[in-house]
Amino acid sequence: MENMPVAVIGGGPIGLAAAAHLIDRGIAVRVYEAGDAVATNIRDWGHVHLFSPWRYNIDPVSRMLLAGTGWREPNADMCPTGADLVADYLEPLSQVPAMASAIEFGARVTAIGRSGIDKISSRDRSGHPFLLSVASRAGVVRRDLARAIIDASGTWTSPNPLGGSGLPADGEATHAKRIAYGIPDVLGRDRAAYAGRTTLVFGAGHSAANVLLDLQALSLEATGTQAIWVTRGSDLSRVYGGGSNDQLSGRADLGQCLKEQVEGGQIPLITGFAAETIREEDGRLHVEGTTTYGRRTIGPADRIVVCTGQRPDLALTREIRVDLDPRLESVRALGPMIDPNLHSCGSVPPHGHREVSHPEPGFYTVGIKSYGRAPTFLMLTGYEQVRSVVAAIAGDMGAANDVRLILPETGVCRANPSSPAACCDSASSLPPPAVSEVGAVPDQKSGCCRASAAEPMPAPARTCCASAT
Structure with missing residues (x-):
């Protein structure tokens, strides 16, 4: 051989x-x-x-x-x-x-x-x-x-489906033409599908953050464009990030910008929602599911983006x-x-x-x-x-x-103290980041700071999302 x-x-x-x-x-x-x-x-x-x-x-x-x-x-x-x-x-x-x-x-x-x-x-x-x-x-x-x-x-x-159980939601295949998975190019090749429409974005990671902020930027150019963010869990600390404790400034600014858009009311947020069924009514989509308070229906919407990994x-x-x-x-x-x-x-x-x-x-x-x-x-x-x-x-x-690997901390730690994999060591002990990950860029049109790591920013610049408007 x-x-x-x-x-x-x-x-x-x-x-x-x-x-x-x-x-x-x-x-x-x-x-x-x-x-x-x-x-x-x-x-x-x-x-x-x-x-x-x-x-x-x-x-x-x-x-x-x-x-x-x-x-x-x-x-x-x-x-x-x-x-x-x-x-x-x-x-x-x-x-x-x-x-x-x-x-x-x-x-x-x-x-x-x-x-x-x-x-x-x-x-x-x-x-x-x-x-x-x-x-x-x-x-x-x-x-x-x-x-x-x-x-x-x-x-x-092999994207995960919309269904909160890990299985496809009822109607997910039926309405596949109106559902995107991953990170559609909302401001570019896919613009026509989202401009002037309401989109439900499911997911609580950086892919969802990019899609949500792109849709918010598009809303400033195309009247009637609306993004609604839906998550299965209620802890958003991972996507919001660790702020100044994150060793990748681009990742930190992406999360901070999303958080400020949500808290400012520009992006409506629904947490704790497990999708079960997609149905169409009067040409628009409605998603039914369960929450800790019982059943709920979200909609109407025109498109769905699934960013659930x-x-x-x-x-x-x-x-x-x-x-x-x-x-x-x-x-x-x-x-x-x-x-x-x-x-x-x-x-x-x-x-x-x-x-x-x-x-x-x-x-x-x-x-x-x-x-x-x-x-x-x-x-x-x-x-x-x-x-x-x-x-x-x-x-x-x-x-x-002889394996050597040091990665940057996110500045967010939800470690289980009983686990040997606990990772809450001081981030300051690590060297400068040497990694790659999908991230964010400055977006002048949205009026929101989506800085990349190309030019390291001083700490005060982290407030750009609040002051840009």
Whole structure:
């Protein structure tokens, strides 16, 4: 099997970083990207800015591959959009000859097994190569062999449904054309769908915050535009953020701006609502559900945006032995470290090949998929994961075990004191942030400060959302 390639599933930043490390170590690699170009998922939210500047968004070994191609590294102090990340980094990286020859576009891995044995068989599993079922754009299915697999396919294409039970709400499929998942481009390509209309936004994370603030900005330009925010829980501390204690100023300002818009009455808020049914009446949508005070109906509205997170596609690994956290569907070792029920500070202990491996020898889950349903993944975490994993595949266990990862605190901690994963250590002990996450940008049209981390702001500037009007 030494002559077989390592299969990397997914051509996003973490998948390409894994491929770069394999190329650097002289290990054959095959990257399977379901889309027609790299980073298909990121292109879907290309209008959104990251929280952190360029200096923290580029994998070191990928930078080395690019260095000899004439590539011009972006300004280290500027914060890119998702589109910038693709155009100025990921696309050039995919065109490096060694990388370009390793990537296959329009190749969707639909199932994984072991050649010659099924999931039940235990004898000499590591002696049987992996068998990947790969579907082409034309629907033709073939079987490929691999010595190891790095699954960096992400979770973006598997959004959680609207239903508060975790199942789709009744009527969710029926009204699918009027429901968006993730972060629609309200001020750009999707503007016509939202201008002059009322939109219900479900979710309590940063994706919901971006959509809500974009809709509020649109309301200043298009009469009749209204956003109504609906959350399942009532604790909004994670999305509102830790203010000056947050080590990513862009994230802090996003939360602060949203909080001030809600408290000022511009964005109506309904908390503690679990959606059950969507129905149409007189051409408009009504959502029925339960609260702690009984049943309630929200509406009428014209559109619904569901920002309730994503979940991993477990069908892909049904025929191999994976070990998942029963709550988050993350790799089991990470579950207690990232469970939002236990803490919310955004920190996770250093982890590498051991934590993202499974009982199936040679199979690794990396990137945001390793976090399952948890919402706190940061790009730098994935870069360190694949560095360690590739070192382990290469047999360099010294490098594989030398894992170093320090992430910035959010300034919000809801740690369970009885949990060993408690994370309320002083944020001041950490170095400057070195991470990437979907974030916010200054928006002059809305009159609301949505600053990015491109230019660090002094503490008094954190009050810009209150004073902008």
